[in-house]
Amino acid sequence: MIEKLLLKLRARDSLSPVEETALREGIAEVRDYPADKTFVREGELLNFSTLLIEGLVCRYKDLSGGERQIAAIHVPGDFVDLHSFSLKRLDHSIMTLSPCKVGIVPHDRLTKITETLPHLTRLLWFSTNVDAALHREWELSLGRRDALSRTAHLFCELQARLEVVGMAEPDGYDLPLTQTELAECLGLTNVHVNRTLKVLRERGLVDFRGHRVTIQDREALEQVAEFNRAFLYLDRRVF
Amino acid sequence: MIEKLLLKLRARDSLSPVEETALREGIAEVRDYPADKTFVREGELLNFSTLLIEGLVCRYKDLSGGERQIAAIHVPGDFVDLHSFSLKRLDHSIMTLSPCKVGIVPHDRLTKITETLPHLTRLLWFSTNVDAALHREWELSLGRRDALSRTAHLFCELQARLEVVGMAEPDGYDLPLTQTELAECLGLTNVHVNRTLKVLRERGLVDFRGHRVTIQDREALEQVAEFNRAFLYLDRRVF
Numbered sequence: 511m512i513e514k515l516l517l518k519l520r521a522r523d524s525l526s527p528v529e530e531t532a533l534r535e536g537i538a539e540v541r542d543y544p545a546d547k548t549f550v551r552e553g554e555l556l557n558f559s560t561l562l563i564e565g566l567v568c569r570y571k572d573l574s575g576g577e578r579q580i581a582a583i584h585v586p587g588d589f590v591d592l593h594s595f596s597l598k599r600l601d602h603s604i605m606t607l608s609p610c611k612v613g614i615v616p617h618d619r620l621t622k623i624t625e626t627l628p629h630l631t632r633l634l635w636f637s638t639n640v641d642a643a644l645h646r647e648w649e650l651s652l653g654r655r656d657a658l659s660r661t662a663h664l665f666c667e668l669q670a671r672l673e674v675v676g677m678a679e680p681d682g683y684d685l686p687l688t689q690t691e692l693a694e695c696l697g698l699t700n701v702h703v704n705r706t707l708k709v710l711r712e713r714g715l716v717d718f719r720g721h722r723v724t725i726q727d728r729e730a731l732e733q734v735a736e737f738n739r740a741f742l743y744l745d746r747r748v749f
Numbered sequence: 750m751i752e753k754l755l756l757k758l759r760a761r762d763s764l765s766p767v768e769e770t771a772l773r774e775g776i777a778e779v780r781d782y783p784a785d786k787t788f789v790r791e792g793e794l795l796n797f798s799t800l801l802i803e804g805l806v807c808r809y810k811d812l813s814g815g816e817r818q819i820a821a822i823h824v825p826g827d828f829v830d831l832h833s834f835s836l837k838r839l840d841h842s843i844m845t846l847s848p849c850k851v852g853i854v855p856h857d858r859l860t861k862i863t864e865t866l867p868h869l870t871r872l873l874w875f876s877t878n879v880d881a882a883l884h885r886e887w888e889l890s891l892g893r894r895d896a897l898s899r900t901a902h903l904f905c906e907l908q909a910r911l912e913v914v915g916m917a918e919p920d921g922y923d924l925p926l927t928q929t930e931l932a933e934c935l936g937l938t939n940v941h942v943n944r945t946l947k948v949l950r951e952r953g954l955v956d957f958r959g960h961r962v963t964i965q966d967r968e969a970l971e972q973v974a975e976f977n978r979a980f981l982y983l984d985r986r987v988f
Contacts, residue, residue, distance in 0.1 A: 553979060569885070571885065571886075571888075571889045573889070573893055573894065573975055574975055577893040578893070579888055579889040579892040579893045581885040581888045581889070582885075593878040593881060595874075596871055596874050596875035596878050596988065597875065597878050597879070597882070597982060598986050599979070601882045601885060601886070601979055601980035601982075602885055621867075621871075624867045624870055624871055625867045628860075628863045628864045628867075628870075631863055631867075631870060631874075632835055632860075632863055633835075635834075635835050635870075635874045635877070636835035636836065638874070638877065638878055638881065639832040639835050639836050639877055639881075640836070641881060642832060642877065642878075642880060642881035642884055643836070643840045645881055645884035645885055645888060646808070646810060646820040646821075646840060646841055646884055647810075647840070648888050649810075649818055649820045649884060649887050649888055649891060650810045650812070650818040650820070652888060652891035652892045652936060653818040653891045653935075653936025654812055654816040654817070654818045654936060655812065696892075697891060697892025697893060736812055736813055740792065740838070740840055741840035743836060743840075747837050749835065
């Protein structure tokens with residue numbers, strides 16, 4: 511259940527058997543959700559956090575006119591709303607992008623971890639801080655990268671994150687995202703995304719079709735994106 | 750030194766005398782910086798976090814062409830880079846927007862807090878999660894709000910945050926920000942910001958001139974911004 515989470519955490523630091531057990535025993539229940547299900551609603555009171563075991567989910571915010579901004583995508587092994595442990599209610603909603611399997615981790619079990627396992631606490635705190643780093647990189651994309659660079663950057667980000675949990679090949683990965691959802695990540699219109707994907711494909715950088723991302727030229731793609739994986743904090747550190 | 754931090758934390762939960770002392774004793778040194786000084790550089794190894802005592806600072810990321818995106822603004826009482834405690838190196842730089850007084854909090858003192866004071870640890874973790882919530886709201890602004898609504902939203906956000914630490918009057922606050930820096934927050938050009946400020950003023954919503962924000966009609970301004978203060982997490986909670 512927590513193998514992909516362990517892969518992610520161990521890319522950064524060592525975990526003791528006691529810490530691993532605490533994580534395993536954190537999961538009270540496993541749930542299956544269909545695609546396009548909003549399973550956490552903005553503002554509702556939460557007493558558990560959700561670990562993504564299989565599938566893709568996103569966090570999103572809507573304006574009153576229905577315009578949606580996706581604020582982050584989560585891949586298996588991500589502790590999707592670990593931040594709800596301290597926030598209690600979220601400022602955004604969380605929706606599955608594909609059929610998903612999730613682990614429900616009651617907040618009282620997380621409280622117990624903070625009372626007894628300070629190193630693991632710091633590691634979990636860290637992982638919410640990495641989520642914030644992803645938000646900042648998206649702010650840079652939305653505010654300053656042009657449509658081509660912005661779209662290229664998202665494909666690079668997902669390649670790197672999926673590689674850590676063994677879900678990407680060197681030449682690409684599955685991405686069950688519609689063009690509309692992609693537009694909602696990128697702050698663009700559907701038409702603009704469609705045109706941008708065409709340019710990326712014709713320039714031999716990346717091809718996104720049929721829910722599959724095929725990286726045609728990773729180096730050139732990363733250059734167009736100004737992609738620097740430092741913001742993913744994948745290097746080893748001591749907590 | 751930490752009075753504004755205490756105001757912010759106590760808006761959310763109670764602090765024991767022991768916790769308050771731990772925070773006071775966390776500050777090893779106080780430094781004064783002039784305006785426009787980048788005092789944390791992207792990628793450098795950090796062994797301390799910075800508490801903002803006086804002045805305004807921002808976190809920013811640059812593209813290679815020099816385009817800058819400000820990812821957040823910090824006001825007195827903010828633990829500006831508390832997230833560097835777990836990240837060790839930052840994916841962005843931090844710069845003063847005005848002359849500032851900051852407290853330097855060595856990471857080993859924060860480690861000690863996580864080893865001995867779990868409730869205070871959860872409160873500090875929470876405050877980094879609120880920083881992430883601000884990032885998400887900016888993603889929504891940058892991706893989906895139009896220039897008018899986006900600019901209005903930033904003025905509403907700062908009014909609410911400065912009120913908590915006693916630095917805003919009901920009709921406005923000082924904001925030592927140039928028009929260029931405002932553009933770098935909003936992902937707009939200087940010209941676009943200038944035009945937008947004019948519209949906001951002429952519509953009787955808000956006037957930003959001479960480093961002073963004057964709220965002309967708060968209700969109407971918040972309506973244009975679709976401002977909902979829930980993302981600031983100012984309500985009481987139990988950690």
